[in-house]
Amino acid sequence: MADPYQILGVGREATQEEIRKAYRRLAKGNHPDLHPGDKGAEARFKEIAAAYDILGDEKKRARFDSGEIDASGAERQQPEREFYRQHAETGPGFKYERRGQESGPDDEDDVFSRIFGRRSAGMSARGSDVGYTMSVEFIEAVNGAKKRVTMADGKTLDIAIPAGLQDGQILRLRGQGRPGLGGGEPGDALVEVHVARHPIFHRDGNNIRSVLPLTPGEALAGAVVRVPTVSGPVQLRVPKGSNTGSILRLRGKGVTSPQGNGDHLVELRVVLPEHPDEDLVRSLTQWEAKHPYDPRKQQGEQS
């Protein structure tokens, strides 16, 4: 055994009162019943008690100081003792449980009722929810689809993607999570669905937007043009004299959802030929010279 002075952290010339104070401080800090999670507390506490057994008694201390007894002499006098924590940790139902609280067993703070929704009787518990993510095509999200996915545990699931599903929406599949405990019902699978971008269509709430390129001739003279929509191509009549930025509405051709059906909004864009020839350039320049107009009139004062 180590030097009892060192154990209590006092000098050889310490007074009895100083030794008592040091012992009380150390004993409180290491008492195994007050530190149930600390495995080393019991050994430290016994060492402290043994050191105090020598130094706390003036006569014994004098004999130790003179070398008459050594530090281990005191150890034999420490009977094997039972600490309270050996009883208190025997398990739920210990008689001193809840003595510290006013509340009854139905208290919602009770750990078991919080976890399992009721008192621990029978220890049944709902299985936990499991999260997954998956991706679907833009058209699948708009029109709805059936998807088969393989879960992390090898299980396959058929997932119904509802028409009008939004990017990031979470689908709850009842009972497809982890199995329950002791007859408890299984948890749910929570599937977060990401919607891929589409090269032509953009979602705007329940409306679909797309850009429709036109030749200058189609825009000026009007035309009937084939337009892709989420429910298949339709023939759209572009009125005579339409301009870039004009928006034509295809009613009911947007997203079908429980909140109602959206429209498809077609934005017109006049596109010049990729390689305009001399002819076109000349005739347009000549036309503009005769019929001058300023397309930037609106911006004139703001820029």
Place this chain on the structure above:
Amino acid sequence: MTDGTIAEKELIDAVAHLDAQALRRWVDLGWVLPQRDGDNLGFDASDVARVRLICELHYELRIEEDSISVVLSLMDQLYETRCCLNALLSAVAAQPEHVRAGIAALVKAQG
């Protein structure tokens, strides 16, 4: 007594510093919960260990009785929580590997 308990007098003889007056006071305060048989009290092993602890806190570590009630209340809550935690840990340990892994991941995510 025959049911594994000891009587008041035996307890007082067995525990250093303990006297009858203090013991009755602690029982009245609800710090110790012996079995009652008319006027006789029966202390089981956990009562004995608890009385020994209270004596130690009071007579050796010089904790006032007012403070001891706070210490005991916190201690009882701590032990109840630990029992609950141990029950939970045993339940978790009895689960299949993927369930334990799921719980471990969630606990970790909670920081």
